[in-house]
Amino acid sequence: MPDWQELVRRHLSGLALDPAEKDEIRAELAAHLEDAYESMLTDGINNSEAAKRTLCLADDWQDLQRKISSARSGKDAMTNRVTQLWLPGLATFVLSGGILALVQILRLKAWVLTKNGDLPIAVLDVWWLILLPLVGALGAYLSWRAGGSQRAILLSSVFPVLPFLASILVVLPVSLVFDKFIAHNIGPMSLVFALFGWVFVPAATLLAGGLTTQLFLSRRSSVDGVASR
Amino acid sequence: MIGSGIKRGSAELAVLSVLQDGPLHGYELARRIERQTNGALRFTLAALYPMLYRLEQQRWIRGSWETGPSGRRRRCYRLTPAGTKKLSPLRREWAELFRALRRLTKAAHA
Numbered sequence: 001m002p003d004w005q006e007l008v009r010r011h012l013s014g015l016a017l018d019p020a021e022k023d024e025i026r027a028e029l030a031a032h033l034e035d036a037y038e039s040m041l042t043d044g045i046n047n048s049e050a051a052k053r054t055l056c057l058a059d060d061w062q063d064l065q066r067k068i069s070s071a072r073s074g075k076d077a078m079t080n081r082v083t084q085l086w087l088p089g090l091a092t093f094v095l096s097g098g099i100l101a102l103v104q105i106l107r108l109k110a111w112v113l114t115k116n117g118d119l120p121i122a123v124l125d126v127w128w129l130i131l132l133p134l135v136g137a138l139g140a141y142l143s144w145r146a147g148g149s150q151r152a153i154l155l156s157s158v159f160p161v162l163p164f165l166a167s168i169l170v171v172l173p174v175s176l177v178f179d180k181f182i183a184h185n186i187g188p189m190s191l192v193f194a195l196f197g198w199v200f201v202p203a204a205t206l207l208a209g210g211l212t213t214q215l216f217l218s219r220r221s222s223v224d225g226v227a228s229r
Numbered sequence: 230m231i232g233s234g235i236k237r238g239s240a241e242l243a244v245l246s247v248l249q250d251g252p253l254h255g256y257e258l259a260r261r262i263e264r265q266t267n268g269a270l271r272f273t274l275a276a277l278y279p280m281l282y283r284l285e286q287q288r289w290i291r292g293s294w295e296t297g298p299s300g301r302r303r304r305c306y307r308l309t310p311a312g313t314k315k316l317s318p319l320r321r322e323w324a325e326l327f328r329a330l331r332r333l334t335k336a337a338h339a
Binding site for chain 1: 273
């Protein structure tokens, strides 16, 4: 007979509730699955088919976990968005900015991609990029711990590059319209390099950390098959 | 088949109505609703338990662990006086909605 207790425990490991409440919920859901499974066996369905159909009762564990956390804590959607996206995003943004400032203060190794005269437009700070996966991983973990959806987890990971992306997207049309009126006019290629150095490469490294963390956490809380006693 | 939006709205009424007949645990509750609606209302865990916990927070139902005849412990839900009081206006609202929809479809066919 499948070990429903263990299955629920592993899937709902990230419930954002106190341990006693978590145990109570897991026991209740495991009992539900057990009853459903046994009822199917009584109806003449074979073991493996009954286990498969019982698992269908909880097709999206992540969604279930999020909804239960929200219902039990009595928090509304707005509060959830703050804890699942904005706070992890802010944490990654501050940390990423802090590391970048430190790297620049210490004048650690950097690759200048493009310059406008003597002014570097796009720079790859190597040490910043090396540390960014850890920042992305932290964002993903904080969002996951608050019961965030897959989208919230990924957005929390790449949050530090979003302000850069927004600024470049604002600068681009402005420079196209007012190009001749700006003293230090910025060429289109500089903007492409800026996008590359400030958005794409950092986003890729942040995502590397975020995705790895998400993969690890979902592996930990998911079961390939049903654990057997 | 009833659409998901209507199902969500009517799920609370279904749970409160069924609990009016007596306390039930989660699985029994889901099974009874499914049977009584000929399968039109079918609950997954993600649909049932968050709703039960929300109804509990609103103090319309109360859950407590009980040991059944088989010796198994199950969390049974019962309607509270506040839930009983809520049931009548909820039924009225849904009856009004269905009357309005019936009038609408009759007018459309006329």
